[in-house]
């Protein structure tokens with residue numbers, strides 16, 4: 001079965017959410033955010049692409065009021081479970097919206113908006129990414145801050161490899177089922193800089209039953225230069241650009257481009 005990712009999220013499976021949490025358990029971006037927030041809390045925060053709450057849950061624990069927008073119900077459900085375990089006081093500070101960020105409905109008046117962990121690489125075009133910066137402007141209060149963290153694309157995806165499958169993650173979940181998420185580049189359109197790829201989600205239940213789902217996806221690899229232009233265009237002042245999550249200043253050689261910008265009054 002092949003699905004088009006514009007209508008469905010590949011992350012929407014409980015085992016994907018569980019394996020995502022096992023493999024993506026770094027916290028250095030949360031620590032960077034805590035340093036940037038300093039003692040100016042508690043804040044009203046929006047995190048787009050909030051996933052299983054890797055960033056959202058600790059910030060809620062710090063006392064902030066936080067809204068997450070996440071397209072995959074299974075990812076959002078895992079975030080909810082983590083919040084429930086922390087107790088009613090923290091649950092009351094969090095709103096989770098299960099929806100496509102591109103459909104809007106972000107709300108308004110936030111002090112901080114987070115688009116972290118390569119979230120722009122979930123989107124199919126530069127236009128969609130730029131639209132997120134525009135919607136961030138509308139959702140933030142004057143003087144509010146925007147945090148955007150992505151790999152800084154260096155223009156080399158046209159060289160492939162294509163037709164070679166690469167495992168993104170795999171493992172066995174708590175119920176004994178095995179899952180493997182893999183992807184393979186199909187082609188790169190230089191015109192809009194869009195990678196077309198095939199992603200496969202393979203599962204094997206404890207009784208040996210195997211199942212495969214294929215998705216076709218498009219992504220635009222974003223560069224620091226593009227984000228800088230969109231921030232200028234939509235009324236932000238860029239305060240810092242970091243080249244890694246330890247807060248090292250960005251340079252042309254940096255693998256990441258992490259923006260900390262302020263919406264102009």
Ligand SMILES: C[S@@+](CC[C@H](N)C(=O)[O-])C[C@H]1O[C@@H](n2cnc3c(N)ncnc32)[C@H](O)[C@@H]1O
Pocket residue numbers: 009011012024048049050051052053054055069070071072075099100101102116117118119122
């Ligand atoms: C790489 S994960 C990051 C999750 C989380 N922010 C973190 O740092 O761990 C990206 C998440 O974005 C979600 N996502 C992808 N496209 C989306 C969209 N158009 N609207 C809302 N969420 C989306 C995926 O389902 C996935 O949970």
